[in-house]
Amino acid sequence: MHTVVLGDSGTSPEDVIAVARDGARVELSARARAALDASRRHIEELAAKTEPVYGVSTGFGALAVRHISPGLRAQLQRNIVRSHAAGMGPRVEREVVRALMFLRLKTLASGRTGVRAEVAQSIADLLNAGVTPVVHEYGSLGCSGDLAPLSHCALTLMGEGEAEGPDATVRPAAELLAEHGITPVELREKEGLALLNGTDGMLGMLLLACADLARLFTSADITAALTLEALLGTDRVLAPELHAIRPHPGQAASAANMLKVLAGSGLTGHHQDDAPRVQDAYSVRCAPQVAGAGRDTLAHALTVARRELASAVDNPVVLPDGRVESNGNFHGAPVAYVLDFLAVAAADLASIAERRTDRLLDKNRSHGLPPFLAHDAGVDSGLMIAQYTQAALVSEMKRLAVPSSADSIPSSAMQEDHVSMGWSAARKLRSAVDALTRVVAVELYAAARAVELRAADARLTPGEASRAIVDALRGAGVDGPGPDRFLAPDLAVAERFVGTGALVRAAESVTGELA
Numbered sequence: 480m481h482t483v484v485l486g487d488s489g490t491s492p493e494d495v496i497a498v499a500r501d502g503a504r505v506e507l508s509a510r511a512r513a514a515l516d517a518s519r520r521h522i523e524e525l526a527a528k529t530e531p532v533y534g535v536s537t538g539f540g541a542l543a544v545r546h547i548s549p550g551l552r553a554q555l556q557r558n559i560v561r562s563h564a565a566g567m568g569p570r571v572e573r574e575v576v577r578a579l580m581f582l583r584l585k586t587l588a589s590g591r592t593g594v595r596a597e598v599a600q601s602i603a604d605l606l607n608a609g610v611t612p613v614v615h616e617y618g619s620l621g622c623s624g625d626l627a628p629l630s631h632c633a634l635t636l637m638g639e640g641e642a643e644g645p646d647a648t649v650r651p652a653a654e655l656l657a658e659h660g661i662t663p664v665e666l667r668e669k670e671g672l673a674l675l676n677g678t679d680g681m682l683g684m685l686l687l688a689c690a691d692l693a694r695l696f697t698s699a700d701i702t703a704a705l706t707l708e709a710l711l712g713t714d715r716v717l718a719p720e721l722h723a724i725r726p727h728p729g730q731a732a733s734a735a736n737m738l739k740v741l742a743g744s745g746l747t748g749h750h751q752d753d754a755p756r757v758q759d760a761y762s763v764r765c766a767p768q769v770a771g772a773g774r775d776t777l778a779h780a781l782t783v784a785r786r787e788l789a790s791a792v793d794n795p796v797v798l799p800d801g802r803v804e805s806n807g808n809f810h811g812a813p814v815a816y817v818l819d820f821l822a823v824a825a826a827d828l829a830s831i832a833e834r835r836t837d838r839l840l841d842k843n844r845s846h847g848l849p850p851f852l853a854h855d856a857g858v859d860s861g862l863m864i865a866q867y868t869q870a871a872l873v874s875e876m877k878r879l880a881v882p883s884s885a886d887s888i889p890s891s892a893m894q895e896d897h898v899s900m901g902w903s904a905a906r907k908l909r910s911a912v913d914a915l916t917r918v919v920a921v922e923l924y925a926a927a928r929a930v931e932l933r934a935a936d937a938r939l940t941p942g943e944a945s946r947a948i949v950d951a952l953r954g955a956g957v958d959g960p961g962p963d964r965f966l967a968p969d970l971a972v973a974e975r976f977v978g979t980g981a982l983v984r985a986a987e988s989v990t991g992e993l994a
Contacts, residue, residue: 488589489790563627566615610652685814705923709933783816836866859962887900920977923952
């Protein structure tokens with residue numbers, strides 16, 4: 480099994496995905512352990528002094544004015560975890576919780592939080608044992624970190640609350656820890672606070688979404704190319720020299736992808752045949768511009784994510800010279816903004832894909848295809864309602880594109896009077912990514928059928944990449960054109976075909992690597 484070694488200088492998006500989704504093992508490097516030990520010595524020196532230090536010998540948030548005596552400090556750390564584990568609603572997905580835990584461990588390993596090495600090791604032990612704390616949907620405002628979600632994870636470290644075992648069964652955390660030989664953590668000064676105070680949940684969901692969207696942007700380029708081909712459109716608008724004079728990198732990448740898929744097609748360039756057109760419709764002609772803008776938004780989001788991955792997000796923090804300073808680095812605004820940006824980009828990509836699908840189904844605009852791609856229109860309804868489903872998904876995505884980060888509800892007796900709502904932005908982006916997968920799957924389903932219908936004319940030969948994609952889709956269990964049948968199972972297979980990357984792999988078997 481792959482092992483991710485955490486040092487004291489951050490981690491990579493690939494390592495987060497490996498731990499969250501693939502179950503990679505986690506180890507702490509010698510440098511990380513040395514950094515942990517050094518910062519802990521500073522905390523213990525401050526704890527021994529009489530003057531109060533926030534997070535070490537005081538209360539928290541609006542209660543930071545109270546100095547806590549040494550005899551109550553362990554109780555203080557336990558209490559902050561118990562009281563902040565106040566989430567409600569459905570359980571959060573396992574991959575999200577694993578990403579959250581790994582990213583909190585990443586910050587601990589930086590040596591800027593002041594926790595003991597054994598606390599950090601306990602998180603690694605949980606991840607390696609496949610024990611996943613039960614975390615709930617609601618409870619984070621994306622400021623002072625993802626407090627409730629992280630608290631539920633810290634509660635499991637203490638041997639309290641519930642967690643999911645490797646067998647996916649939810650049981651008392653104490654039982655699972657004992658079963659895997661993990662000793663519950665007895666928290667000391669600063670440690671409870673350090674376990675709760677980070678943007679780890681929203682960052683984890685951002686990285687997972689970025690990985691999914693990278694695949695979906697490529698998938699959407701492929702389906703756009705298939706639709707252009709099925710509509711007998713022109714590929715001249717994809718010429719590199721046209722995109723060079725508006726040099727957005729994402730636009731050029733999308734156009735290049737489409738050209739590769741269309742290489743050798745006998746369907747393109749027939750827009751001047753029986754029903755001449757000067758230009759293809761925007762949804763076809765501007766596909767690279769829209770998808771490309773989304774690609775550039777994704778690139779910006781990854782830049783922000785990588786900065787966060789190199790960050791130590793906690794309050795207070797232990798500086799290299801031993802000072803323990805309060806700060807506002809836990810605020811989720813940088814992450815929240817790009818989570819919202821991506822939801823907008825995903826909604827627009829879905830919107831243009833739906834417009835292309837509708838064009839394939841409309842006999843007045845499809846340039847000779849049968850109405851709704853039906854076998855016997857009137858007796859058969861073809862893909863009419865598949866487009867309804869797609870439209871419903873796009874409408875939902877437009878609602879999900881409303882930014883969470885523009886909202887703020889003050890909390891903690893007005894001490895935390897401006898919050899990011901980044902966790903909410905992340906949750907809705909996950910829904911948007913799922914919806915986009917389905918929208919692209921419907922376009923794929925329609926475009927594949929349309930290409931096959933065109934191929935019935937011996938003069939109109941699809942490109943090699945299109946044939947490979949259609950063959951792979953049929954091999955996955957989606958039947959070709961014919962009389963009406965139960966569509967939902969076919970659409971579910973198409974969704975898996977897109978979501979697992981099978982569509983991209985089928986195209987790349989001919990085109991080589993796509994952007």
